[in-house]
Amino acid sequence: MSEKLDGTVLDCLFRTIEGRRGGDPNGSHTARLFAKGTAKIAQKVGEEAVEAIIEAMRGDNPALVAESSDLLYHLLVLWADRGVRPDDVWAKLKEREGISGIAEKAARREAKLAGK
Ligand SMILES: N=c1c2ncn([C@@H]3O[C@H](COP(=O)(O)OP(=O)(O)OP(=O)(O)O)[C@@H](O)[C@H]3O)c2ncn1[C@@H]1O[C@H](COP(=O)(O)O)[C@@H](O)[C@H]1O
Numbered sequence: 877m878s879e880k881l882d883g884t885v886l887d888c889l890f891r892t893i894e895g896r897r898g899g900d901p902n903g904s905h906t907a908r909l910f911a912k913g914t915a916k917i918a919q920k921v922g923e924e925a926v927e928a929i930i931e932a933m934r935g936d937n938p939a940l941v942a943e944s945s946d947l948l949y950h951l952l953v954l955w956a957d958r959g960v961r962p963d964d965v966w967a968k969l970k971e972r973e974g975i976s977g978i979a980e981k982a983a984r985r986e987a988k989l990a991g992k
Pocket residue numbers: 889892893896903904905906907945946949
């Protein structure tokens with residue numbers, strides 16, 4: 877098991893999720909989420925994020941791994957629901973490669989001060 881997350885596991889899960897669109901809500905958790913709509917899916921993403929934070933603060937790494945998996949799954953369902961493709965996100969991450977978050981934040985502050 878040496879699959880990388882970009883372009884493999886998450887892309888594969890996204891395809892499975894897309895395949896559940898319009899499916900039977902009684903037989904698929906994903907189809908049930910799609911049927912409930914964006915607000916419910918977004919709420920689930922928030923809940924899973926909070927659960928991941930709680931496990932991190934408790935220092936329970938196996939639980940953090942499980943909650944992180946729940947979070948990523950629900951985030952992918954939210955992307956699918958909103959028409960965002962994983963490639964859009966991978967491209968944005970790629971665009972940011974090599975740009976320090978500190979330098980980026982300073983540039984934003986400069987631009988704001990200059991009224992841009
Ligand atoms: N990765 C996941 C995954 N992670 C978490 N979950 C489900 O997400 C649910 C989260 O549980 P919760 O109690 O928080 O949510 P809930 O039951 O909706 O409760 P409420 O918030 O509505 O009260 C559980 O039922 C988990 O099984 C997932 N369900 C599906 N997948 C993947 O999606 C694929 C397709 O699944 P189906 O659409 O169910 O066929 C699966 O083969 C998996 O690969």
